[in-house]
Amino acid sequence: MERRRGRRVSFEAPLLIRHFGAAESDPFKERVTKNVSLAGVYFECDTGDATPYAVDHVVVTSVSIPEPQRRRFPFTRLAGRGRVVRVTEFPHGAAGTSRRVGVAVEFGDDVLALTTIPPRG
Numbered sequence: 001m002e003r004r005r006g007r008r009v010s011f012e013a014p015l016l017i018r019h020f021g022a023a024e025s026d027p028f029k030e031r032v033t034k035n036v037s038l039a040g041v042y043f044e045c046d047t048g049d050a051t052p053y054a055v056d057h058v059v060v061t062s063v064s065i066p067e068p069q070r071r072r073f074p075f076t077r078l079a080g081r082g083r084v085v086r087v088t089e090f091p092h093g094a095a096g097t098s099r100r101v102g103v104a105v106e107f108g109d110d111v112l113a114l115t116t117i118p119p120r121g
Helices: none
Strands: 014-019 029-037 040-046 058-064 077-089 100-107 112-114
Touching: 014 040, 040 077, 058 100
Parallel strands: none
Antiparallel strands: 014 029, 014 058, 029 040, 040 100, 058 077, 077 100, 077 112
């Protein structure tokens, strides 16, 4: 059963993410989206290079929409808080490699869709 609130578009876009309430010195992690909607974002990462993500953790995100995808989205960036709603561990790969997980984040009500204003002519 489909439970998503928004239409997803599959594409890779830069994603910055960190746990809500993390210290200012705790840097945002750089990730790459697999799909994006106005309701949330999905990405994959290695478990060895990430702060663990768990369902119901609150995160702060910023997604930069690449120029070619802006015809599908009338904005350049999505930024705000979200909640991890799913973490899926993938089967183990080759021996000695990190495990991979897929993480689904649902945006909160305070997410901002930032746009560029066309120059006046």
